[in-house]
Amino acid sequence: MKTIIYFIFGKPNLEHMFFRGVYWFGVVFYFLAIPILIAQSFISGEWVINLISITLFPIIFRMVYSVNRLFHRSDKKVSKRLIIIFGSFFLFITLSTGAIFASVFFFGENVAMNVSKTSINGDVKLTIGSLKGHSSVESFHFQEKPQSVVVIPYEASVKEGDVVIYLEHSGNVIWERKIDSSRSGEITFEGEIGDYEVGVYAEEAKNINLNLSFE
Secondary structure, three states: OHHHHHHHHOOOOOOOHHHHHHHHHHHHHHHHHHHHHHHHHHHHOOHHHHHHHHHHHHHHHHHHHHHHHHHHHHOHHHHHHHHHHHHHHHHHHHHHHHHHHHHHHHHOOOEEEEEEEEEEOOEEEEEEEEEEEEEEEEEEEEOOOOOOOEEEEEEEEEEEOOEEEEEEEOOEEEEEEEEOOEEEEEEEEOOOOEEEEEEEEEEEEEEEEEEEEOO
């Protein structure tokens, strides 16, 4: 096992207690974080960024660790201060990032990942890699009351889970439709003066596609 660890993180400085502590803390943190990132990837579908994080962490750790060892070798009096400052900063960033990711994915109420939206000539196309909670799609405003029923055609699909498309007027939901696979239809409503917002909601859904036509 040590051979694998040394291959990934390099060899630790066994002559200095602080370096040994930082080294093994980083190793333990890394191997504890891997199953969490894998579980989060299954939940959110965000594999690429997590694989990059798993790959880059040992590289960055080795760089930081090597720089601190060079400081220690060049000037022991100065290096102790630099080691504490640099090492503490690195650990703070690492732990803060991990805590933020954990809080967002496991306790966040509204989490939307891999969101892409385009709007061309009234045609709105939205894709969401994974969604937990609410996400706004498009907002619009009527300065005058429309003379006829407003119709907004839509096409929607979801690969995993269920997603609800809804329309709000002044904070009140006036139309909604649940999508569990793929569906096309129309959002129809009696228009009034005021602000409107089209949104989507899901307890947990992946690979959401929604096309709206406001022509």
